[in-house]
Amino acid sequence: xxxxxxxxxxxxxxxxxxxxxxxxxxxSAQQLSxxxxxxxxxxLIEGWxxxxxxxxxxxxxxxxxxxxxxxxxxxxxxDEELRKPFLWHYMKDIPQAGKIVxxxxxxxxxxxxxxxxxxLDKKDLPERLESIRIFERQLTENxxxxxxxxLHISKEEQKKRLDRLEEDKNTDWRVTKRDHQQNEHYDKFxxxxxxxxxxxxTPWAPWHVLDASNRKDAELEAFRIVTRAIDDALExxxxxxxxxxxxxxxxxxxxxxxxxxxxxxxxxxxAYHTQLKAAQKxxxxxxxxxxxxxxxxxxxxxxxxAAGKGGNIKRLAAALDPRGAEVQPIAAPEPYELSRHxxxxxxxxxxKTGHVTIFDRSWYGxxxxxxxxxxxxxxxxxxxxxxxxxxxRELVRWGAIVxxxxxxxxxxxxxxxxxxxxxxxxxxxxxxxxxxxxxxxWPLYETAVNEMLQKTSTSFAPWYIIxxxxxxxxxxxxxxxxxxxIEKRIGKxx
Numbered sequence: 413x414x415x416x417x418x419x420x421x422x423x424x425x426x427x428x429x430x431x432x433x434x435x436x437x438x439x440s441a442q443q444l445s446x447x448x449x450x451x452x453x454x455x456l457i458e459g460w461x462x463x464x465x466x467x468x469x470x471x472x473x474x475x476x477x478x479x480x481x482x483x484x485x486x487x488x489x490x491d492e493e494l495r496k497p498f499l500w501h502y503m504k505d506i507p508q509a510g511k512i513v514x515x516x517x518x519x520x521x522x523x524x525x526x527x528x529x530x531x532l533d534k535k536d537l538p539e540r541l542e543s544i545r546i547f548e549r550q551l552t553e554n555x556x557x558x559x560x561x562x563l564h565i566s567k568e569e570q571k572k573r574l575d576r577l578e579e580d581k582n583t584d585w586r587v588t589k590r591d592h593q594q595n596e597h598y599d600k601f602x603x604x605x606x607x608x609x610x611x612x613x614t615p616w617a618p619w620h621v622l623d624a625s626n627r628k629d630a631e632l633e634a635f636r637i638v639t640r641a642i643d644d645a646l647e648x649x650x651x652x653x654x655x656x657x658x659x660x661x662x663x664x665x666x667x668x669x670x671x672x673x674x675x676x677x678x679x680x681x682x683a684y685h686t687q688l689k690a691a692q693k694x695x696x697x698x699x700x701x702x703x704x705x706x707x708x709x710x711x712x713x714x715x716x717x718a719a720g721k722g723g724n725i726k727r728l729a730a731a732l733d734p735r736g737a738e739v740q741p742i743a744a745p746e747p748y749e750l751s752r753h754x755x756x757x758x759x760x761x762x763x764k765t766g767h768v769t770i771f772d773r774s775w776y777g778x779x780x781x782x783x784x785x786x787x788x789x790x791x792x793x794x795x796x797x798x799x800x801x802x803x804x805r806e807l808v809r810w811g812a813i814v815x816x817x818x819x820x821x822x823x824x825x826x827x828x829x830x831x832x833x834x835x836x837x838x839x840x841x842x843x844x845x846x847x848x849x850x851x852x853x854w855p856l857y858e859t860a861v862n863e864m865l866q867k868t869s870t871s872f873a874p875w876y877i878i879x880x881x882x883x884x885x886x887x888x889x890x891x892x893x894x895x896x897x898i899e900k901r902i903g904k905x906x
Contacts (some may be wrong), residue, residue, distance in 0.1 A: 413609045414602050416830040417564055419623045428632050435635035442642045443512070447480055449646055450509035450751070452556050455638065458520045459563030460601075461591035462573040463624040468563065469514055471631050474640070478863065481512040484520060495706070495764040497810040498522075498540070499547050503759040506551065508751040519544050520562075520612070524604045525590070536745055538821045539681055539809060541611040546802050548617040549655050553795060558617040562609060563624035567598040595657040616655055654795070661801045664874055666865040669858055674822055677882035684884040691891040692731035698898045699768065701733050705902060706765035708812040711894070712774035714861075715819025715848045718829035720883040724819060725772055727887045732768055742773035754778055754788075754796075755803055765811065774816075777801055779864050784856055797867040804873035813901055814873040818861065819880045823854055 446453060454471075457465050469483060484505045493501060500521070507513040523540055526532035532540060548558050565573075574591060577583045594601050615620045620637050624630040678684040702709055711728070715721045729739055740761045750755045755775055763769040778800070783793040804814050821829075830851070833843040850857065869875035876893055880886035 413562075413613065413619065413621055414564055414606045416564065417621055419625060419743050428628050431770055432628075432632055432635065435632070435639055436475045437644075438639050439472070439635065440477075442646075443476055443480060445607055445646055446512065447510040449649075451642075451645060451649065452507040452509050453512045453645075453753075454506065454551065454556055454558045454640065455512065455514045456518045456520075456558070456560045457514065457563070458517055458561070459622075460565050460570055461594050462577065463563035463565050463587065463720055464627050464630060465516055465563055466875060467627060468561075468624075468631060468634055469516055472634065473514070476512070480510065481514065482507065483514045483516060483520075485516040485904060486518055489522075492764070495766075497759075497762065497806065499806065500548070500759055500762060500879070503753075503756060504557070506752060506756060508553075508748060510741065510751075519547070520605070520608045523608055524601070527604060528593075528601075529685070537607075538611075541608060543806055543809070544612050545614060546806070547614065548614065550755075550799055550802070551753060552616040553651045553655055553799075555619065555649060555651045556753070557641060557650050560612075560617060560619050560640050561637065562605070562619055562621045563630060564621050565624050567595060569625050570595050570598070581892060602633060616650070654791070657798050661805070662871040663867070664869045664871060665876060666869050667877070668862050669820060669865075669877070672820055672877055672879060674820065674825075674879050674880045674881040676885050678884040678888065679885075684888065687888050688884075688891070691888060692727070694895055695728075695731040695891060696733070696899075698895060698902070699736065701902055702898065703733075703736055703766040706811075707901065708763045708765050708807075708810070709768040709894075709898070710763065710771070710807060710812050710814050711768070712771045712776065712814075712816045713819065714774060714776050714780070714817070715878075715880070716821050716826055716857075717850060718826050718833070718842075719819040719821045720880045720886055721772065721819045723883055724817075724878070724880070724890055725770055728890060729770060731891070736766060737768040737770070738763065739770045739772055742771060742777070754792075755799070758803075762807070775803065776816075776864060776868070779868075780857065780860050784853060797864070800868055801870055801873075804868075804870065808872045813897060815894065815897060816869075816873060816875045817893075818875055818877050819886060820877050821880050823851075825881050826851065 436858065445451075457469060459465050473481060473483065482505070488502065501522075502515070502519055505515075523532065523537070523544070526540075527537060551558055570591075574587055574595060577587050609619050609621075614784060618631075622630045622633050622637075678687070713721050713725060725739060729737060732899055742757075745754075746756060758771070758775050761769060761771075775796075778796040779787065779793050782788045807814050830843055830847065833839040865875050865877070876890075878886045878889055
């Protein structure tokens with residue numbers, strides 16, 4: 413894209429000043445329409461050092477209401493940030509519905525820099541670029557407008573600007589060692605930028621390469637692209653047309669819930685306590701190894717009401733160092749969560765490397781409660797199976813262990829436990845009208861859960877059905893599954 417790039421024709425300054433003023437007024441008016449239509453916009457501005465990214469952003473936002481936009485500058489990541497997934501840095505900053513986020517450099521600059529610094533092996537670059545394409549596609553399908561600009565200048569123009577900045581003590585601080593490296597090895601960097609741009613140039617999030625040798629011309633073109641894209645998006649909202657998903661995930665065969673034998677039990681209370689103590693001790697040791705090897709562990713719990721999920725989580729969490737483990741209880745989303753991509757509230761709760769996060773309810777609410785209660789469209793929950801497989805694969809590629817447990821009982825056991833809760837004062841808080849209402853929909857939920865298990869139990873993030881008619885058996889099974897999975901990952905000790 414850069415090698416064949418042709419510089420733009422110069423624009424008459426008088427004409428451009430008038431056009432710019434019109435575009436500024438238009439963008440200001442569009443901001444109100446975005447807010448009214450609840451359309452979120454992500455504007456990514458990439459480019460060469462000294463190409464004028466900061467200046468362009470300053471002019472783009474000059475007439476915007478600062479309450480409804482944010483500029484995110486991606487500086488050198490901290491040690492804490494480096495212990496999160498690559499896309500976490502960007503997903504956490506995506507805008508709420510009706511707002512604009514402008515990234516001053518982003519996932520392309522970071523990828524090129526990672527290759528240059530050898531933080532990203534060249535053989536892993538195609539995988540990284542695929543992750544970026546998926547990230548942008550998921551945003552678009554969930555109603556985001558993604559606009560991407562690359563500011564391009566020649567080697568000679570960059571050198572001239574570097575010299576000019578360094579001549580003035582008030583601006584020489586803006587020139588970095590990386591800027592000089594770019595200029596010195598211009599052709600090499602151009603090839604790397606080209607590869608990344610070409611790999612992520614898609615119909616739903618195309619790249620626009622701007623000739624930035626003349627700042628006013630670049631500004632005019634940027635305004636033209638941004639305002640036109642917003643007009644198109646306001647008319648035909650992003651996500652209204654399904655986008656291609658050619659890949660098939662390696663799915664595991666899963667039994668129907670009705671086929672699961674629930675009569676499994678621990679032989680005695682004494683055997684349970686003995687095995688529980690041994691399993692928790694072993695898991696505590698393995699948690700230390702996970703921390704030392706910087707392997708994150710992510711566990712998602714789902715299950716029937718009164719199936720014993722809380723007690724199961726309690727025994728698992730008790731075996732972990734609380735300084736490196738956290739339980740995330742997931743309730744109905746708050747308004748600020750509803751106004752973002754539905755996976756945002758899970759991305760922002762991910763652990764650091766070496767830490768453990770246990771989700772008490774998870775992203776699978778999309779294909780269960782949200783599906784059955786009509787809280788999202790049919791297109792949304794049907795698309796979610798694919799998106800959640802992609803999300804989990806991204807976590808596994810990052811280095812995480814991902815495990816998912818369905819805590820299973822039958823309707824008779826649930827009814828017995830509901831009645832016990834209702835008739836026991838200290839347990840009555842556990843039972844709600846919603847629990848009884850959900851029970852009436854058992855057949856519908858069972859159909860949804862069976863489809864979820866069939867479509868999202870992958871070889872890299874499998875589902876485990878946990879028989880919980882005997883809660884003791886269920887707790888031991890989860891502990892032993894977690895232990896076995898960690899040992900397979902790190903290798904059993906001698």
